[in-house]
Amino acid sequence: MTDAQIARLEHRRERLLDELHHLPDLMRGKVYERQRKCGRAACACASGGPRHPGLQLTVNLGGRTRTRYVRLGERAAVEAKLAAYRRLWELVDELTEVNLALFNALPVEAQEKQ
Numbered sequence: 085m086t087d088a089q090i091a092r093l094e095h096r097r098e099r100l101l102d103e104l105h106h107l108p109d110l111m112r113g114k115v116y117e118r119q120r121k122c123g124r125a126a127c128a129c130a131s132g133g134p135r136h137p138g139l140q141l142t143v144n145l146g147g148r149t150r151t152r153y154v155r156l157g158e159r160a161a162v163e164a165k166l167a168a169y170r171r172l173w174e175l176v177d178e179l180t181e182v183n184l185a186l187f188n189a190l191p192v193e194a195q196e197k198q
């Protein structure tokens with residue numbers, strides 16, 4: 085590998101680390117569409133009528149599954165946090181690829197002698 089290729093990899097690593105350090109707030113989990121009952125006794129959904137479409141957030145933490153209804157006004161914020169979590173793992177994969185290439189080009193032993 086040429087010095088220019090190594091410099092490009094190191095530059096890419098810097099950009100990835102910078103993005104990693106500036107990731108927005110994040111959260112693990114999945115959002116599902118669910119038909120739900122609204123809880124009002126007078127509503128048709130209480131007596132077998134059509135239910136209301138809604139979103140449910142599900143996440144497993146420490147072996148325990150937690151679920152929570154996502155209100156309409158919360159949807160964008162929840163999805164932004166889940167997207168940041170997915171981006172985190174993309175960044176981890178990209179950093180792994182770059183660092184693996186750099187290890188192959190410059191074994192740690194060689195780096196230490198510099």
Ligand SMILES: [Zn+2]
Nearest residue numbers: 121122127129
């Ligand atoms: Zn209802």
